[in-house]
Amino acid sequence: MVLELNRSELHPDPIEQLKRWLRIAKESVNPEPTAMTLATVDAEGRPATRVVLLKEIASEGLVFFTNYESDKARQLDHNPWCALNFFWPETDRQAGFRGRVAKITRAESEAYFSTRPRDHQIGAWTSAQSRPVADRAELESRQSAIEQRFASGEIPCPPHWGGFRIAPEEAWFWQRRPGRLHDRFRYTMLPGRTWRIERLNP
Numbered sequence: 676m677v678l679e680l681n682r683s684e685l686h687p688d689p690i691e692q693l694k695r696w697l698r699i700a701k702e703s704v705n706p707e708p709t710a711m712t713l714a715t716v717d718a719e720g721r722p723a724t725r726v727v728l729l730k731e732i733a734s735e736g737l738v739f740f741t742n743y744e745s746d747k748a749r750q751l752d753h754n755p756w757c758a759l760n761f762f763w764p765e766t767d768r769q770a771g772f773r774g775r776v777a778k779i780t781r782a783e784s785e786a787y788f789s790t791r792p793r794d795h796q797i798g799a800w801t802s803a804q805s806r807p808v809a810d811r812a813e814l815e816s817r818q819s820a821i822e823q824r825f826a827s828g829e830i831p832c833p834p835h836w837g838g839f840r841i842a843p844e845e846a847w848f849w850q851r852r853p854g855r856l857h858d859r860f861r862y863t864m865l866p867g868r869t870w871r872i873e874r875l876n877p
């Protein structure tokens with residue numbers, strides 16, 4: 676597939692541009708179109724990356740959910756700057772954002788948590804994400820204990836679980852083109868939440 680990306684077709688707001696590309700990625704065979712590699716830095720300035728899922732997209736930013744005691748959350752507590760990157764091989768596209776995160780409200784996290792499948796809810800209670808665990812058996816026995824604890828009724832959102840919203844200050848969109856002359860545009864936020872758009876060398 677040979678697609679192009681032209682300045683004239685770019686939405687003036689990168690979040691709206693992301694929505695357009697996500698819509699197309701969701702119609703493709705990509706099994707995880709909302710998967711994004713999230714980069715954070717630790718207290719020593721060393722980067723770390725992992726994949727998370729984009730769960731909400733609004734003009735204020737991009738939301739993902741995680742364990743607030745995980746490595747990524749501790750890194751974001753220390754330094755709220757992060758970068759993220761989508762790659763959609765079906766359309767030969769990637770896109771990225773840089774910005775600062777803030778935790779969403781407890782009510783927002785609870786509202787989303789209540790929509791999750793029950794086994795995901797149990798998993799959020801079971802996993803002390805990013806901490807060492809002796810063996811698989813320990814995890815499974817913790818899971819059984821959580822299942823018994825919440826055997827009836829709704830499972831509440833764990834206090835250590837919730838969302839982060841990334842407010843982008845920079846974004847970029849990349850479209851593969853033949854001969855390595857790819858189309859590439861960068862959005863930079865200007866005062867007043869307007870965006871400067873520049874074509875970059877590939």
Ligand SMILES: Cc1cc2nc3c(=O)[nH]c(=O)nc-3n(C[C@H](O)[C@H](O)[C@H](O)COP(=O)(O)O)c2cc1C
Pocket residue numbers: 707710723724725726727728729739740741742745746747748804805
């Ligand atoms: C496709 C995919 C989606 C994932 N989605 C999430 C997610 O939304 N939230 C999350 O905390 N971890 C998610 N994970 C697991 C993370 O990649 C990671 O292993 C975990 O969050 C621990 O990261 P940390 O120790 O750097 O904090 C996902 C993994 C994959 C492969």
